[in-house]
Amino acid sequence: MKMNDTSLQIANEFDEIGKILSDDSACMELLAGLKWAQTGYSCRRCEYTLYCGGNSPYSRRCTKCGYIESAQRGTVFENCKISLPVAFQLVMLLYVTKGKISSYELSRRLNVRQNTCLFYSQKINRLLKSKRSAHQIMSYQNWLTFLVSPNNVKRQKKV
Numbered sequence: 161m162k163m164n165d166t167s168l169q170i171a172n173e174f175d176e177i178g179k180i181l182s183d184d185s186a187c188m189e190l191l192a193g194l195k196w197a198q199t200g201y202s203c204r205r206c207e208y209t210l211y212c213g214g215n216s217p218y219s220r221r222c223t224k225c226g227y228i229e230s231a232q233r234g235t236v237f238e239n240c241k242i243s244l245p246v247a248f249q250l251v252m253l254l255y256v257t258k259g260k261i262s263s264y265e266l267s268r269r270l271n272v273r274q275n276t277c278l279f280y281s282q283k284i285n286r287l288l289k290s291k292r293s294a295h296q297i298m299s300y301q302n303w304l305t306f307l308v309s310p311n312n313v314k315r316q317k318k319v
């Protein structure tokens with residue numbers, strides 16, 4: 161499908177971020193900044209609020225129980241098997257087109273197999289639908305919020 165003018169215009173607003181997010185590390189940094197800035201850090205296992213660096217870049221390790229949480233955990237990119245810069249673009253394209261971009265078009269733009277695009281677009285579209293009321297107004301800022309909010313970054317304590 162062709163993107164309409166409005167979608168294209170919004171996509172242009174996202175262009176800058178496309179340049180910034182050219183590598184995994186930059187994506188992780190953005191993600192970690194977003195999700196922990198929003199909720200503050202608190203260990204998923206014991207709710208302790210002090211941490212040190214974990215075993216991978218931008219992960220955090222609880223200094224009380226040792227539980228390590230990655231920057232991707234609880235975001236739209238949790239369990240994502242494609243590279244983060246590509247995944248960011250995929251989510252952005254789905255967001256600005258309100259999920260109307262086809263897996264064929266995604267595949268063509270991102271150089272990722274169509275099956276893979278289909279799998280992730282279905283997942284992201286489900287999340288977008290469940291958050292529809294919060295995303296009536298499409299903006300870059302709202303998109304950033306979407307990245308870290310869908311899976312309830314901070315869950316209630318589960319034992």
Ligand SMILES: [Zn+2]
Nearest residue numbers: 203206222225
């Ligand atoms: Zn802990």
